[in-house]
Amino acid sequence: MNVLLTNIKELLQIRDASTHLLKGSEMKHLPTLKNAWLLIEDDTIVDFGSMMAQPEGNIDKTIDCSGKIVLPSWCDSHTHIVFAGNREQEFVDRINGLTYQEIALKGGGILNSAEKLQLTSEDDLFAQSAQRLEEVMKLGTGAIEIKSGYGLTTEAELKMLRVAKRLGQTYPVTVRTTFLGAHALPKEFTNKKDDYVDLICNEMLPAVASENLADYVDVFCEEGYFSVKDTDKILSAASKYGLTPKIHVNQFNSIGGVAVGVKHNALSVDHLEIVSDDDIRELQHSNTIAVALPACSFFLSIPYTPGRALIDAGIPLAIATDFNPGSSPTGNMNFVLAAACIKMKLTPEEAINAATINAAHAMGLSHTHGSITKGKKANLIITKEIPSYGFLPYSFGSNYIEQVICNGELV
Ligand SMILES: N=CN[C@@H](CCC(=O)O)C(=O)O
Numbered sequence: 354m355n356v357l358l359t360n361i362k363e364l365l366q367i368r369d370a371s372t373h374l375l376k377g378s379e380m381k382h383l384p385t386l387k388n389a390w391l392l393i394e395d396d397t398i399v400d401f402g403s404m405m406a407q408p409e410g411n412i413d414k415t416i417d418c419s420g421k422i423v424l425p426s427w428c429d430s431h432t433h434i435v436f437a438g439n440r441e442q443e444f445v446d447r448i449n450g451l452t453y454q455e456i457a458l459k460g461g462g463i464l465n466s467a468e469k470l471q472l473t474s475e476d477d478l479f480a481q482s483a484q485r486l487e488e489v490m491k492l493g494t495g496a497i498e499i500k501s502g503y504g505l506t507t508e509a510e511l512k513m514l515r516v517a518k519r520l521g522q523t524y525p526v527t528v529r530t531t532f533l534g535a536h537a538l539p540k541e542f543t544n545k546k547d548d549y550v551d552l553i554c555n556e557m558l559p560a561v562a563s564e565n566l567a568d569y570v571d572v573f574c575e576e577g578y579f580s581v582k583d584t585d586k587i588l589s590a591a592s593k594y595g596l597t598p599k600i601h602v603n604q605f606n607s608i609g610g611v612a613v614g615v616k617h618n619a620l621s622v623d624h625l626e627i628v629s630d631d632d633i634r635e636l637q638h639s640n641t642i643a644v645a646l647p648a649c650s651f652f653l654s655i656p657y658t659p660g661r662a663l664i665d666a667g668i669p670l671a672i673a674t675d676f677n678p679g680s681s682p683t684g685n686m687n688f689v690l691a692a693a694c695i696k697m698k699l700t701p702e703e704a705i706n707a708a709t710i711n712a713a714h715a716m717g718l719s720h721t722h723g724s725i726t727k728g729k730k731a732n733l734i735i736t737k738e739i740p741s742y743g744f745l746p747y748s749f750g751s752n753y754i755e756q757v758i759c760n761g762e763l764v
């Protein structure tokens with residue numbers, strides 16, 4: 354099936370196949386083509402060019418994009434969308450003055466979600482998660498990373514990862530999965546953290562690997578959760594199964610999570626609301642991508658990742674939703690784009706690069722996703738008629754997406 358998009362007001366993020374991860378000042382540049390066409394064959398972008406010279410040949414369907422902007426779909430490189438129920442009560446508790454950490458100490462937080470998830474059947478968990486996935490696909494997400502971490506038993510962690518994999522098999526969106534057994538210490542292991550870390554290393558990781566359920570490994574490296582030493586041990590064990598780290602670091606404290614991530618050649622270190630000069634130096638001498646999660650900062654009223662400073666220090670930055678029931682109950686990448694501009698002082702060009710090409714790199718999908726490139730997947734957002742691409746983050750809270758094409762399919 355050949356589909357031709359014509360009269361595109363501006364086609365964004367046109368790159369050749371060799372485009373690398375963008376660092377520092379490279380992020381300022383967003384290559385575009387005005388008054389363009391784009392040709393899709395089945396699930397692939399086969400060509401694009403100026404309307405001055407239109408393609409000839411068999412076209413099954415034409416979509417007129419007059420006045421509209423076309424760009425690659427968002428890549429959401431950090432989510433926890435497989436969860437059961439919600440944590441609305443904790444939202445109210447925080448309005449009434451409790452902090453995220455105080456709620457967790459009372460047995461709420463991640464343990465609250467784990468209890469709900471353990472009691473939910475695999476099919477019900479799939480149905481609840483599929484509803485969220487359908488919503489974010491309509492909001493322009495074409496590739497998504499999904500973590501476990503609300504299971505906290507071998508059986509429940511495997512259940513989460515199976516659901517995540519099944520989502521990827523059921524929908525055209527590309528799914529990457531991450532094993533996050535080290536998300537919180539289960540109640541049964543109170544004062545026995547080493548035993549839980551051993552369970553992760555000796556039972557959970559081999560089980561996840563034998564069913565081939567994860568592409569990456571994650572640890573919540575934070576005071577009150579998992580230490581640098583625990584993280585080092587888990588990442589070392591995971592490397593035996595070929596699992597690359599993408600880890601939660603520096604959400605509330607800078608305790609050495611960035612350094613241990615860099616030591617293990619992490620693909621990304623995510624959160625980074627609190628960043629020290631040493632953390633910046635570590636990242637400058639690494640291939641690790643910094644991933645900011647501004648919707649989490651907004652929801653928890655915690656500091657925003659210093660995205661401007663990270664880019665100015667020459668570090669590659671991606672942005673993601675962190676969609677989860679406790680700290681970011683949204684999967685709306687359009688809001689994340691706006692928050693990155695408004696709160697982290699990224700320009701619209703930097704934010705779009707952070708949510709597309711750099712985000713594709715942060716989930717190992719840069720060969721297929723993240724840019725308008727011949728041979729890449731036909732993952733596209735067609736906007737409504739808007740004055741310019743800067744209007745997307747500027748008009749935060751409004752939805753200016755008209756159509757989404759995911760792996761060649763209209764969603
Ligand atoms: N901080 C760790 N994990 C999630 C939140 C988990 C939760 O509160 O359920 C995050 O990335 O923000």
Ligand SMILES: [Zn+2]
Pocket residue numbers: 431432433601675677
């Ligand atoms: Zn997270």
